[in-house]
Amino acid sequence: IAGITQAPTSQILAAGRRMTLRCTQDMRHNAMYWYRQDLGLGLRLIHYSNTAGTTGKGEVPDGYSVSRANTDDFPLTLASAVPSQTSVYFCASSPTGEVTEAFFGQGTRLTVV
């Protein structure tokens, strides 16, 4: 693994199903973030974690949950997917919570039908 890796790359999901998007980084960064990117809108922060064991809500947290059991992993869970959660999801990390340069994963394209 080099950098930050997301899985899956893409997914088609039935509405109402539960889904976890995985994110792993090997840079030992303290801070990690989940964004969604929709056409015509800027990246919107869903949840963040400034250090292992802590998480916080971003701009659009409803319908999503996260955990940060260790430094490397930051999974994003959709408890019961809805079509409005169709989006491209990016995981990112930065050395500290005081955001310096953020490094992004390759993204997960999720379609909820």
Place this chain on the structure above:
Amino acid sequence: GQNIDQPTEMTATEGAIVQINCTYQTSGFNGLFWYQQHAGEAPTFLSYNVLDGLEEKGRFSSFLSRSKGYSYLLLKELQMKDSASYLCAVRDSNYQLIWGAGTKLIIKP
């Protein structure tokens, strides 16, 4: 509310110069970032400004005026590979990044 404005799309010619503007209104300011995003790919870091003035990095330069809530990204000697979206982001008083919708830059031969 917090707001980042940048043009939706711009077109320029290979070898020319283009300036992409960004204006912002945020609760506090702790730096401004420019990222490049090729279609279907992740954003990648280009530049960071926290003080007024021009930061130059090769063919790319970024300018900041905090009093005007304004920044621009200047791309010189445009190449076809510069066709991408350019994202402006401001770090607010809570140290969170607020993102613009991005400017899609189309380079023509």
